[in-house]
Amino acid sequence: MNEKNDAGKFGKVGVLFGGRSAEREVSLMSGAGVLKALQSKGIDAHGFDPAERSLAELAAEKFDRVFIALHGRFGEDGSLQGALEQLGIPYTGSGVMASAIAMDKIMSKRIWLSHGLPTPRFIELDAHATTDEELRNAGDTLGFPLMLKAPHEGSTIGISKINDHAGMRTGFDDCARYDEMILAEEFVTGRELTVPVLSCGRSAQALPIVEIRAPQGNYDYHNKYFSDETQYLCPAPLDEALAKGIQSIAVRAFNALGAKGWARIDFMLRATDNEPFLLEINSSPGMTGHSLVPMSAKAAGISYEDLCVQILSSASLELSTTPKI
Template sequence: MTFHIQTAKVAVLMGGLSAERDVSIMSGSGVLKALQSKGVNATAFDPAERSLDDLKREGYTHAFIALHGRYGEDGAVQGALELLGIPYTGSGVMASAMAMDKVMTKRVWSAVGLSTPGYVWLSPEDQTADNINAIPAKLGLPLIVKPPREGSSIGMSKVTQANEIKVAAELATKYDPDLLAEEFITGEELTCPILGNGPNARALPVVRIAAPDGAYDYNNKYFTDDVKYHCPSGLPEAEEREVQRLVVAAYRALGCRGWGRTDIMLRATDRKPFLLEMNTSPGMTSHSLVPMSARAAGISYEDLCLMLLESATLDHPGGPKAV
């Protein structure tokens, strides 16, 4: 369904049921205000408070997904919108589901030869004390422990001593039954947004992140001004181009569309970039990095929101067929 601003009725999906609900409301509120400023008939819609059936019943023609985390970024709401026949922003069902699962993402990237830190994945039945205690020897120290299917650094810990691994594992498994431990790459933290589809996907300017003591955690991401963001990144031109090439390849390998943002570590010893994760519904708050990068490319927040809305589509544009 083509987007026509005169006839479109847009639901900005925000809030939801995930651990990132508060951030989603901040993102969605910004998007809603921006779209309304462009003359779009847009309203807020919280799937935690209303049935998605209301979207069809109330005549919504498009959905802007400003949900983060589970049920919003993992293919669940995308599948519901496919069944309702309502075009939506961002990646489709399969790409959303794969990108939300950091282990699956790593498997795909590794399969196509893209660099990502070494890792150990433990299913619930494999999370014995011996297996958990063996992780530091396998990956070295320091290392990162996190839930594979959460975002915004929720449940994540940096382990610097072997005796910290048990507490880190307990925290991560509060948010996900599976456990992911990852090699820690010492170097510069970067992120890079991507816009578009398939061969037309393009990377925006790289953002370099300088967090206090390297603690780019949930609080620093959204609720303090202690983190410094550099865009332009200040990287040598060849390094910036290589990071951009890598993130577009990572985006396409997962089958993403519309937009996304890839987090990267640039290893200090040899300046090699390593892919950390793909965000298919990135933050759009006042602290968020996609709008910052877009501004550096000459795209205002309002224009970015409208551009993303205009890209809304379905995996199967013909819609579900009645049986």
């Protein structure tokens, strides 16, 4: 079958990008890349920004399937996935529940721990009621440095590295602007790694590991998306057995949350003993020029364009059948 006829099987495709989250700027870049890639393959793809157009307009477009290139709230957290289920439009990535859990760093960690998977120690703090004494206790328990994170944000938004008790309140208040609960997490000193996973269930497969080496070890918003100083090593220079072990943990973490289609799992590899620790899962990862999933796929021999088509091929509905009563 030639490529043009093969592209026709997808029908009319919507690429959802932009949105209303704090990660809108990144999503616009991801969506532009995905849209161009799909169109280059002859697919009838059209951009759609849910921040500028309504769900009624989405339904009126009569898309046969959509590629979700949204990041953060209202696109990666299960809310849009629920709307697409109601509209009967197959979509890429995880379903409603897995998307919601993956978006919540605290819930993800709880489930991983229940599956015996390694993740740094943590404490939950109320964004509106945590006292200075509770902040001090958290610092004493976890030790310094530690991380404070808004559990429902991504792209390093709402994250502060705290080096001592004096910085706790300021860092906490910064994170509290984004969320109702704050995650205080043990800081693992070591190498920062990420592992993309494609497909689902028993078919889930980890792609090559990427190691991130940011200037001064600070992989912040600027260094993640705009800096040319951040170094990416793919495949990461790791012992083969260690690399396979980390990839196995990534697949187990992916399946433990019920994720499907694609995702990216972030790790820290502790310097003292090469023990890997799960940080978070991104169920709708970035697809920009600096993004890590395309980089890993390229190392596996998959072009950006083919990766986009492969992800689009996995679009589905979780609630595609009506139970018999």
